[in-house]
Amino acid sequence: MTVRGILCILLSGLLMIVALGTGIRELLMAALFLTAFWLFALSSLLLACATLNAKGSLDQREIARGDEVHYSITLCGRVLLPIAGHIVTLPPGEHMRTAVPLRNAFFLRPSLLYWERTFELTLRCNHRGRWAMAPHALLLQDIFGLFNLPL
Secondary structure (H helix, E strand, O other), X not given: OOHHHHHHHHHHHHHHHHHHHHOOHHHHHHHHHHHHHHHHHHHHHHHHHHHOEEEEEEOOOOOOOOOEEEEEEEEEEEEOOOEEEEEEEOOOOOOOOOOOOEEEEEXXXXXXXXXXXXXXXXXXXXXXXXXXXXXXXXXXXXXXOOOEEEO
């Protein structure tokens, strides 16, 4: 959950308490609207996490130091409500403490049909030898930025 999500939930709760305490109908409507807003954002994210899968693939050729590595991540599934996200990868052969993570943002529109979407990442190989390559993190986020979950 992001700071925006926490603030939205706290604001809707505070408005609900004030509206029920004072009996002002407009405050109650504002609290219900905010509650519906963050429930929509949370449900879009939970539905996406239940239906999406991620697969990664790396080109199998031998790579010399300084060459570019082509890595692809395929997301597949169904998205019932719009979501956004970030794919965070580390450069090949780098450790988490020394590397600067690379972020690629994406947006997925609602679709009832099963689909696949591939993201191509081009990274530079800094070290010789054999190394494993995988995304460091795949974060899904609702379109309002209230909630985020790793996939």
